[in-house]
Amino acid sequence: xxxxxERREAAEQLxxxxxxxxxxxxxxxxxxxxxxxxxxxLTAGDLAEELGVSAGSVSGAIKMVAQMGLIxxxxxxxxxxxxxxxxxxxxxxxxxxxxxxxxxxxxxxxKGVEAVGPGLAHDRLEYMRDFYTFLINEAPVLVxxxxxxxxxxxxx
Amino acid sequence: xxxxxERREAAEQLxxxxxxxxxxxxxxxxxxxxxxxxxxxLTAGDLAEELGVSAGSVSGAIKMVAQMGLIxxxxxxxxxxxxxxxxxxxxxxxxxxxxxxxxxxxxxxxKGVEAVGPGLAHDRLEYMRDFYTFLINEAPVLVxxxxxxxxxxxxx
DNA sequence: GCGAACGTTCAGAAATTTCTGAAGACAGGA
DNA sequence: TCCTGTCTTCAGAAATTTCTGAACGTTCGC
Numbered sequence: 464x465x466x467x468x469e470r471r472e473a474a475e476q477l478x479x480x481x482x483x484x485x486x487x488x489x490x491x492x493x494x495x496x497x498x499x500x501x502x503x504x505l506t507a508g509d510l511a512e513e514l515g516v517s518a519g520s521v522s523g524a525i526k527m528v529a530q531m532g533l534i535x536x537x538x539x540x541x542x543x544x545x546x547x548x549x550x551x552x553x554x555x556x557x558x559x560x561x562x563x564x565x566x567x568x569x570x571x572x573x574k575g576v577e578a579v580g581p582g583l584a585h586d587r588l589e590y591m592r593d594f595y596t597f598l599i600n601e602a603p604v605l606v607x608x609x610x611x612x613x614x615x616x617x618x619x
Numbered sequence: 620x621x622x623x624x625e626r627r628e629a630a631e632q633l634x635x636x637x638x639x640x641x642x643x644x645x646x647x648x649x650x651x652x653x654x655x656x657x658x659x660x661l662t663a664g665d666l667a668e669e670l671g672v673s674a675g676s677v678s679g680a681i682k683m684v685a686q687m688g689l690i691x692x693x694x695x696x697x698x699x700x701x702x703x704x705x706x707x708x709x710x711x712x713x714x715x716x717x718x719x720x721x722x723x724x725x726x727x728x729x730k731g732v733e734a735v736g737p738g739l740a741h742d743r744l745e746y747m748r749d750f751y752t753f754l755i756n757e758a759p760v761l762v763x764x765x766x767x768x769x770x771x772x773x774x775x
Numbered sequence: 776g777c778g779a780a781c782g783t784t785c786a787g788a789a790a791t792t793t794c795t796g797a798a799g800a801c802a803g804g805a
Numbered sequence: 806t807c808c809t810g811t812c813t814t815c816a817g818a819a820a821t822t823t824c825t826g827a828a829c830g831t832t833c834g835c
Contacts, residue, residue, distance in 0.1 A: 473727075473734040480727040484720045485641035488793075498747065499731065499740050507812065517795050522813055543803070544811065549743065554750045564640045571633040575655065578629040584655050587705065591654065594710045597765045605761070609753045644823075663782065673825050678783055699833065700781065776835100783830075792821070800813075805806100 474499040489516070489524040494533060497549040504537055504546035532556045555606045562602045569595040630655040645672070645680040650689060653705040660693055660702035688712045711762045718758045725751040 474495040481491035496513050497505060505513075511521045525547060528534050533553040539546045550556065572595060576588045630651040637647035652669050653661065661669075667677045681703060684690050689709040695702045706712065728751060732744045 469734050470740075473731040477724070477727040477731055480720075480724045484724055498743050499735065501738050501740055503739070518812070519796070519814080520794055523794085526813090551746070554747050558750075558754070564636075568633070568636045568640055571629075571636040575629040575633055578625050579655065582657050583659070584626075584657055587654050590707070591710050593769065594714075594765060597768075598714070598761075601761055601764075605754075605757055609750060612753075613749065674782070675784075675826070676824055679824085682783090778833105778835090780833090781831085784828090786825105786827100788823100788825075790821105790823075792819105794819075795815105795817090797816100798814085801811085803809090805808085 470499055487524075487527065489514075489520055490527045490531075493521070493524040493528055494549075494553075497534060497547075504539060504548040506542075506544040506546055508544060531560060555609065559602065559606060562599060565595060565598055565602075569599060626655055643680075643683065645670075645676055646683045646687075649677070649680040649684055650705075650709075653690060653703075660695060660704040662698075662700040662702055664700065687716060711765065715758065715762060718755060721751060721754055721758075725755060 475492070477498065478488075478491040478495040481494065482488050486494075492514050493510060496510055500509075500513075502509075507518065507521045507525060510525070511518050514521070525534070529536070529547070532550070533556060534547045534549050537546050537548050569592065572588055572592045576585065576592055579585050579588065631648070633654065634644075634647040634651040637650065638644050642650075648670050649666060652666055656665075656669075658665075663674065663677045663681060666681070667674050670677070681690070685692070685703070688706070689712060690703045690705050693702050693704050725748065728744055728748045732741065732748055735741050735744065
């Protein structure tokens with residue numbers, strides 16, 4: 464119900480907030496393009512045109528978001544080009560991935576707890592460890608609950 | 620129970636993982652310094668020495684982490700210098716703050732939903748909006764549950 | 776009011792990240 | 806096999822971020 468310009472603006476706006484959330488600029492723009500297209504899949508060429516960037520940039524961005532598990536390569540009959548499709552569960556996947564970063568932090572904190580003797584630092588580190596451990600455990604539960612709820616299943 | 624060198628290494632390691640999680644380098648190093656010190660509070664001078672950086676850098680980093688709500692200015696009798704102390708709830712605060720970034724994303728998605736007519740893009744955007752809305756609602760509940768659990772209270 | 780100790784600001788330097796464009800690799804058709 | 810269209814890689818350019826150091830404020834004791 465709206466013009467091409469508004470669509471692109473909304474896409475760029477989404478990309479900007481994703482950058483604010485820590486994503487790389489080009490990856491964010493790529494994801495936003497996938498969100499806003501009416502097509503089932505996009506090729507690298509489509510993206511280059513839509514985003515107005517070089518083929519090289521697109522290649523790098525696709526590699527990144529594919530590795531994040533947000534898009535997948537698909538085969539399209541009659542087309543020699545590689546097509547990509549955004550996965551339905553992209554956002555829950557991204558959320559879970561962020562928690563693998565949390566896992567890295569947790570490991571570093573663990574080492575810290577071992578590295579210092581009793582005292583203030585030890586106490587602080589243990590508190591931090593407790594919270595991050597809690598998060599690591601609860602995040603998957605949260606995602607599962609969302610998906611159950613979305614499928615309209617009654618609460619567990 | 621360990622040498623100064625190991626302590627600093629563990630601190631730098633933690634800072635690095637925080638950078639990986641999206642924090643600015645200097646802010647991360649500052650927080651790590653607060654985590655690993657045995658002192659109750661640190662001054663800008665302490666930090667400059669501990670981290671081996673200029674007073675200017677420390678000033679900027681302190682400003683940042685203070686604004687994030689991770690440390691606070693405190694008054695120490697007999698000292699003319701400004702002292703800073705890490706807040707106990709720093710990590711839960713940081714977690715909540717990250718969800719205010721999520722809120723920005725949500726607003727952008729909302730605008731997107733309004734900007735496109737019915738179709739694939741609309742469906743994708745709605746799905747994304749549902750998940751982010753779910754997160755925004757559940758995050759505070761999660762933090763509250765952690766704090767209750769930590770205080771040893773029985774489940775709600 | 777003056778001097779000393781600290782903290783802040785900001786212009787520019789340094790380091791890092793991001794993007795491009797050209798060269799090359801690869802697959803399929805003829 | 807050769808050609809064409811497509812994708813990838815990578816060295817360097819451009820943009821951005823981060824850090825420094827010097828100048829300037831501010832506060833406090835004297």
